[in-house]
Amino acid sequence: MSDIMHPISIDALLNWVLKEYKNESSIFGVRKFYKADTNKMISLFGEKMETPCGPAAGPHTQLAQNIIASYLTGSRFFEVKTVQIIDGEDLPVSKPCITAADECYNVEWSTELRVPQAYDEYVKGWFVLKLLSKELGLGNPDGFIFNMSVGYDLEGIKSPKIDKYITDMQDAEKTPIWQECKDVAYKYLSEFKQIDKEYIEAISPKVCRSITLSTLHGCPSDEIERITTYLLEEKGLNSFIKCNPTMLGYEYTRKTLDDLGFDYMVFDDHHFLEDLQFEDAVPMLKRLQALADSKNLSFGVKITNTFPVGIAEDELPGEEMYMSGRSLFPLSISLAKKLSDEFNGKLQISYSGGADVFNIKDIFDAGIWPITMATTLLKPGGYQRMNQVANLLTDSEYPKNVQVDLEKLSAIVEKAKTQARYKKSIKISESPKLKATVPLTNCYTAPCRSDGGCPINQDIPAYLRYVNEGNHLEALKVIVDKNPLPFITGTICAHPCMTKCTRQFYESSIQIREMKLKAAEHAYDELMASMEKPTPKKDAPKTAVVGGGPAGISAGYLLAREGMPVTVFEKADTIGGVCSQIVPEFRISMESVQKDVDMAKFMGTEFKTGKAAPSLEELRELGYTNVIYAIGAWKHGKLKLEVGETINSLDFLKANRENPAINPYGEKVVIVGGGNTAMDCARAATTLPDVKKVSVVYRRDKRNMPADEEELYLALEDGVEFLELLSPIKLENNVLTCEKMRLGERDASGRRKPVPTGEYTEVPADTVIAAVGEKVDTSFYESIGIQTNQYGKVVSNQETLETNLKDVYVIGDANLGPATIVEAIADATKAAKNICEIHNNHYEQTNINEDVAEVRNKRGILIPETSKCSDAGRCLECSTICESCMDVCPNRANIVVQVKGQPQIVHVDRMCNECGNCETFCPYASAPYKDKFTLFNTKEDFENSTNSGFYVIDPTTKECLVRLWNNIQTVKLTDQGSDIPKDIIELMDTMIANYDYCMEM
Template identity: 45%
Template structure:
């Protein structure tokens, strides 16, 4: 694998563009449905040019190659800020790899284009000419409505060097350059192939590519140096000039305060940048002087806001010691700096804006008078360039009312609101990572992460679509095929699926649990009425001890598949903890009754009020299989120096509260120790007890590290529960809970920072203290039954939930301690599969692969890249990206378009397959960040190499052409073996059928990518 980009010739670019458009209805992966068509005369004057839309890619990974710029233009970008060039280039430029991590807020460790300055110039000229061709040929606009802006750095000597000077001059007039002449000649030779683009259009392409420039200097560059360069660019080069300014102008205290308030307290700043970078007052003086120079030269001077923010690398997010932050965490800093500077110049300051600009704020930024607006992070996320169209359509109607100066009051208001903008707060994306931790397959990698993340493998995209269509009965049948407690999980499930949803990298997760509940509310009753117990297909019998979720789900799954089942429960009602402990404000009895009725309707025999003692020997004489699903009811305890006897157990309290809350006396001040969902239940229940005035949750870490679900924490806050963080209880006496103050240290094995004592104490009023620190299983019971127990006090079971005693299984909380409802359901499926396998009986969980039709693919492509707020109805279904049809996230997020899909019509891997193009990849690593698997597409997918040298320098499976006439390829197979393979001889024994199918498809249908 080589990180060297191989520029594509102009002729090949043109061939690629129009061949792909003809064969795939796309250009560089941008489907034609995502092309943006400008409105005639809907332009604004900009630096002597006409600008259709003042939006586009910021100088960065999405504007360094011709194909990047073309993809951005097709989707609506009309202001192209070319990637920065500097005197150090090509092989001499040290760039650590991977260099981009846009998982949430974005970080990078790159400086400027990795091409040589000459190569970069050629890319920009090729893009400039091709955009003129596409404009006419695709009828994207009547006249040129796009503007290129060059960007240079980093010091005066470098900018004045022959290399950079030639670059600047040639972009001012490219007519006499080799690449210009070659490109024009190619078009002349092929002019008859175009329908709308004419020879007259060709000769009207202006050779002046740029009349403006953005100055990007290094952090720490003195103001005198910046000023000297800017004056040089204005006076000597006669270029409209934007000076890029850093967020460090705001001062470290302000930046730290804002980041902390928005939830980014973990970001570590480098103080020396705030001391050594351009200072605010010096910056104001410099801009004033430059404005005077610009006016004398009849040029425009402005500022580019902002540069990225340098921060320390602490958790190996990227290689090195320092990285540069951008994206949604940068937005409040950049927009506040814009507001401050605008006030200094009474709204008469030209601002080119970049810093967390995206769909949800671009219209607000533009309405202040700021123009142009560029972005990087948002198009490095799933959806990629295609989401630019939605941004373009949001800005388009505002063009006619564009302000000539900046509205300072509106900008000030926006800056103030930015700090509380939900789209930029850290908690907007509470899930740290969506990875499935499954190996990335070399073929057939399309996957629905939600279904894979669901412990019971729900067919989520399928039932979401059916709910959206109002087909509730069909949706419920899909749900219940995997889920024996749909009403319960439609209310209480911790929705692992939503933590894997691709929309987390768009806007917010699809409300999958809510969609399930809509189906349940509309269809479960009728479904249950129509259930007819199936025949018993086997003489073997199964005993299940415990009628909780695990026990009843196992019973329903088995009985549904023809196995005789009998359930034994010591209490008088089903669903254990859910029925007896979880408060009714979390779930009502109706949901439990619905699911229980459905289970019984399958013919499951259930015995309540059974003696507590379990005699395994007796059970095994009467039943062929035994499933122990006895739960985890044994309370865990906390150890205080004094007052342990006055600590109330959470389960004991919640059972009493649910039975009769009127009889409970807690006093006025209740303290709850713990940070899980049970602690939230306890605190909210205590708040409802008569006489209680205040409830406080005590937790030894911080709120954001609590294991409780974000929804439950939010509800507790809304109900007035107080959170006391970084406190560890040590003693209780005289209604005072004494707590030790803590500080967070290094991460522990759980991935959370360990609390460390400060040696200081805090006293809190507490008439009652309730411990909600978890429950334990009764390991003594299992020991007495002869079941092996591990060092953690948990029963030893294999991957099928089977114990050391043959045909004896353990499910639910009894297996591994308190867990989630859906985990308990999954144990039921695992055990059912194993028993049916042992009995050589078919299992109705196994589903045939569905073929995806063209209509479904079209629906998926229409939704790609489109951001939508959550919709509180069945219409939420339109937010589903249908990842089971197509994934192609690696295609979306690659700025260089180095990952492509090919469609294989027949063979062992029929359908869409991802191919990696080595020559277009610089190993930025962004595809690996967002791929649902734990692999890296740029390393793990079949790779096409454009030279034998690149093939030899890589270990990727893939191929390159050795002799195109004879059809000879050098192939590295899936195991790393290398072959010379001839397509004509068809010596298929040397390579796999899958690899053969890939090569033949590329040769026959996608020759332009080889």
């Protein structure tokens, strides 16, 4: 495919708008339109706008359809994308050019179109907004403002190309595109109900009265002043100057980002030394303000340009990228405060830099406006996020003049330095991507329950909906259909589902695990009272399960539920394995474990405790046809020290669980390791009497620890000291000597390798606990004839988990290595399914909400912590509607096509510039702009691509050029016997019949 966008003609654009609205009540995928209060206006540049917000100069104002989508969702101030003398294919933009998973980075800075093309796009956008505002009653046709942006030096701005652009933006009446817009409007006049010829004739051609000067880094203050003087004096334009965070100084910026956890961002002081200096900026701004006043023009600053950082982890191609989003907000708002203080609140500030629904009201109420956004619009919900912002600002009181409230602004600055929202996670987040690749059709999926999300494919959206409705019994029924351990998994599950939750791109992942526990706690007694005991199957083969931990309990439950005779053997006195013997009581109580055990007992599972299980031969003699080994990884990992001995973590935790009030370990306890077991040890040690300090020593830093983020935070809250980048060497005389490490290149796990430095430090330690991982005792399996491999795991059929011994299975740790509880359940399910048929109720269909409109209404709505919305109610119900790739595409290049009532995603090649944003947010391990079925508008575009997709040769005969997985053929959709899959034929047929407007040039 090509990264060159092909603008849509005004004829095709208006046809698309009118047909899509008529057929689907949407325009470019936007379904919720913002209707302004036409009596509420705010004045700027001698113009008026209904809301003081809109898209920043960037991806959301590059094409006419982007501008239209922005207006429909509530934008009324448009910073159209920057133009400069270098344009089009001459502009060096690497692709992909955007990544916005958390903070945003980009490597593009001005329009990728030729300047005349960009001009046409802005005029088309302006004209269509004039039509839609009137026709759809969305607001006053004169209630929005366009602001142009130019760069980057005076010579370029004075060049004929840019000079013509500026002049024509001020008055478009004599330009060809203006006449073309009018002619097309007349052509479609019969389609309008509220528009007549007089209205079209009266549309103002004066697109822009204002301009923002966007200077690249290193532009000297005298050049900035010359350019702005020219724009004020020669062009008569109300002017803003973009100011960069570099004006804050290197030390302030570095410390602010470090304190907020963005210490990994790479930058030195060269931009801070080369860019406009604050002490030079203030007198310059005062001179320009005086000049603007003398010309009766508005003047102010735009905060901010994005902030330049180095590309250190291959985030994007190149050497330097520009940071924005929530990490930029503390810097941008600090610069606003610094400048406002100098001008006593009288300097007009146009604001961008991490603005979103969570802070925009505070910014506006402090007297800073207009406010533009980009990063928040690049995330799921996309343009629809603007709707919520616009409604929020409309509820505020609009100011009548420029006056920044310095006290309010100071409060925002302080809050930005301390609020959790602006702090980076203390550890690297797991990838939200699933393992599977996106299918060409039928791709909607809830990533929380899919492969790579929940190992047992629990029907998470279904039980979340029931919890939200307060129907906890139905929720619990859905849960136990596939999960025999609702209390254990509701308390200490590693919750991989939450790492895939799309809601994390709004505020935070839904607390899925907690919702499971809520259902269990509210409905357990009712469930037990309503369940019927399974009928035992006559002459069914007996199964012995060796090991009474989570895997063993699960296998017992699943088999007994089918009426199969099953006995679980546990050598300890209590059932539960690590849950009852190792994990500290403050993490999970025995009462919770026992409730899960009681469910298995109710189903008919027999438990035998207090002694080792019979041998395999003895089990055969006792009549057990099937044997499932569910023995955990109990073999101790070893920490090798040159001198001194350590205590094993499992031994420590077992002793602590049995006697939590006994402390034979001394005052200073050190735990070596960075996993969840290490955190359990550390937190348990803090509860021991007479312990004064508990430290965790790890050879990497917290960001690269394998422990769950919440476990790290809990340990910090309990007062645990983290000693990072230390590798233990020896323990003697109550001192642990460690070598200091540094982080090197990334290893196969994606974490950076610890590299020795040759420097050493000493850590006081009365006791050192080694939490360096446990292993499977393969010698046991080898002694009974079961094959093992060099990785310390049992060799088995991974579909059934049957070993080389017939009817002998291995599940949990022995199969996977030290595994999570939910992985153990998944293993138990595999083995049980091979022994008998497991009758799940298959609640997959319950995942689908029949009220699709209700689900779509959630898109783009961010929920503050103060909201009364339940956590389960935040679920976006992705199995019903995903559409993230459509949401996040600024150009609207991914569209929804209804095929026989089923929504499908089609990629429109001509509208894509390969920014890469849809790849970031597609739940699959895929990039929709490459991997979804693609519509090509020209044969040349088809031939320049490798995407699976089609080009319509003749819509009348439905002759198409089709590529499927590199196989190209020419077909007529009406022909029988085609080897093209039926769903693809139906998709193309629907596109030709109902979405022909997407194909027009």
